[in-house]
């Protein structure tokens with residue numbers, strides 16, 4: 001494995017503005033002793049040194065600073081002024097030094113960083129990445145963001161892995177397949193832990209998702225194709241069997257044996273009579289092979305108009321669900337712990353609205369499991385060969401077969417481009 005490591009906020013605790021001039025190369029008289037390592041970072045690098053084929057520091061900061069810290073503190077080679085998330089500098093560096101991508105596949109690399117720019121850079125090169133959240137790891141100059149709402153946003157940047165400590169990163173090196181999301185790898189056992197909140201019933205409301213549905217470049221594991229198949233009119237029984245087998249295995253091994261809760265009931269968000277495929281969620285629920293009673297508790301009111309997907313704002317989505325979805329009034333949920341399934345997590349509004357309805361009906365703990373979560377799009381460097389604009393071209397995926405193509409996204413798809421489409425590669 002070849003490790004690519006961000007520096008500021010990942011190995012050294014330099015987010016405070018007092019380091020500004022140093023990082024930008026304006027103060028070159030600084031003492032190395034003034035640059036605090038994040039607790040555990042030096043040991044982390046020592047362990048990586050034994051276990052990785054190569055390690056490279058990739059930083060947006062100035063070379064006069066990056067070079068000294070990288071070499072004198074960590075003994076590592078470095079690339080400064082990387083210009084994240086633009087891929088050009090890192091790509092040409094890797095091409096020159098390592099013959100990337102001809103001599104290495106992207107899966108031999110792992111990019112570890114603490115910001116969305118790091119993740120976007122890695123995704124732009126189709127390299128697997130780690131979003132590292134060290135906020136509760138004792139970094140002294142770090143603000144303490146609200147863990148739950150902040151975490152969901154950071155996970156939706158679409159890194160391959162989300163870690164809260166250096167040890168978790170090392171755990172990925174031990175077993176990269178097992179640490180992948182449940183529906184991204186046959187061996188995957190991880191879920192995206194989007195939110196964990198204590199609720200007013202003295203219980204917890206937990207939101208998890210089992211695979212990334214990517215937009216734009218990603219890595220080889222993104223589950224766009226699987227998500228598309230799940231929602232396809234042509235969804236086969238065989239596909240449903242395989243996906244419910246994978247989710248059942250996850251529930252049995254990672255949820256139902258956790259010990260903290262005993263789950264009383266499994267349900268799913270309601271299918272409309274017009275949903276394609278018919279009973280999209282209900283048939284999935286019934287296909288699960290788990291030792292938990294199942295009940296279809298939610299239904300749409302017959303006068304429902306429009307679709308939640310046409311409500312881009314979170315608050316409108318919540319209102320839409322609360323207006324048109326009903327929870328079975330005959331269900332006895334008092335003190336119960338309920339698992340709810342949905343196919344896609346975007347803003348979290350559906351999840352929270354359904355959890356609230358269950359709590360209002362007396363449930364104590366709610367685990368909302370989305371099969372796929374939509375990750376943020378990544379800008380790409382290519383400009384349009386027809387209109388010449390930069391920044392309007394994105395990677396999109398065909399509905400028909402899931403194949404990727406370039407699109408100079410036109411206004412009808414909320415872009416500013418001319419509508420040009422082109423093949424990739």
Ligand SMILES: [Zn+2]
Pocket residue numbers: 384385386387388389392408417418419420
């Ligand atoms: Zn164009």
